[in-house]
Amino acid sequence: MTDSEAQDFPLPYASTDLSGQVALVTGASSGLGRRFAQTLAAAGARVVVTGRRGDRLKEVADEIVSTGGQCEPFTMDVTDATDCVSALDHAESAFGTVTILVNNAGIPDAQRAHKMSLEAIDAVIATNVRGPFVLSCEVARRLIAAGLPGRIVNLSSMAAFNYTGNGAALYSSTKAAVNRMTEALAVEWVRYGINVNAISPGSFASEMHDGMVARVGDFSQRLPRKRFGEPAQLDSTLLFLVGPSSEVVTGTVIKADDGQFPR
Numbered sequence: 643m644t645d646s647e648a649q650d651f652p653l654p655y656a657s658t659d660l661s662g663q664v665a666l667v668t669g670a671s672s673g674l675g676r677r678f679a680q681t682l683a684a685a686g687a688r689v690v691v692t693g694r695r696g697d698r699l700k701e702v703a704d705e706i707v708s709t710g711g712q713c714e715p716f717t718m719d720v721t722d723a724t725d726c727v728s729a730l731d732h733a734e735s736a737f738g739t740v741t742i743l744v745n746n747a748g749i750p751d752a753q754r755a756h757k758m759s760l761e762a763i764d765a766v767i768a769t770n771v772r773g774p775f776v777l778s779c780e781v782a783r784r785l786i787a788a789g790l791p792g793r794i795v796n797l798s799s800m801a802a803f804n805y806t807g808n809g810a811a812l813y814s815s816t817k818a819a820v821n822r823m824t825e826a827l828a829v830e831w832v833r834y835g836i837n838v839n840a841i842s843p844g845s846f847a848s849e850m851h852d853g854m855v856a857r858v859g860d861f862s863q864r865l866p867r868k869r870f871g872e873p874a875q876l877d878s879t880l881l882f883l884v885g886p887s888s889e890v891v892t893g894t895v896i897k898a899d900d901g902q903f904p905r
Contacts (some may be wrong), residue, residue: 660686667679683709692720791837799817824838825893
């Protein structure tokens with residue numbers, strides 16, 4: 643690279659300005675999804691928050707708007723492909739083509755594999771794998787048709803890499819599938835300027851995590867830094883992956899676990 647070419651990039655080249663971007667976040671009624679929506683809006687994106695609890699979504703949207711952001715709520719079930727299409731139609735009507743998708747919605751199994759009903763198995767797979775895959779494909783289809791680049795961020799888990807037999811075998815399996823889906827779709831869509839990455843958190847405070855703590859007890863003191871992560875501590879990872887300066891990063895799963903798990 644010549645000096646003149648290098649001058650085309652600001653120093654440092656690390657923008658997180660999302661002005662002009664349209665983001666859709668699933669599972670945005672609480673926990674990590676709520677924080678992700680707030681963070682994207684604060685960075686300048688127009689945000690559509692989705693989930694099954696319409697009252698909670700309206701609270702999130704009202705909060706974002708009250709602080710100067712732009713946000714629309716849309717009640718949807720990520721396991722319903724028709725809902726996914728409708729959510730994207732709503733986003734386009736309100737703000738334009740979705741250029742950032744955060745596949746955050748997910749559910750745990752919270753029981754031993756051999757004790758799970760078929761209905762429970764189907765629900766976990768549909769929410770954690772099928773839904774994100776279907777929604778990602780629909781977002782990519784629209785981006786390609788519009789000739790626009792985009793960013794897709796999937797929420798994985800450190801359970802994809804480590805399983806200790808704590809009643810989450812299917813959850814662990816689905817998050818491993820999310821990792822491979824991230825890698826495969828990145829290869830599929832790289833030619834269109836669509837980057838697909840994932841964040842793999844450890845134990846972070848959220849509604850799902852709080853439910854686990856209620857079942858098994860507070861295990862924070864057994865962690866290396868004797869603490870659970872806070873959703874705000876994932877802001878920088880999210881903004882990096884959806885921001886303009888991560889343009890060459892795709893097909894990557896970022897472990898953000900505060901050193902809680904072995905390597």
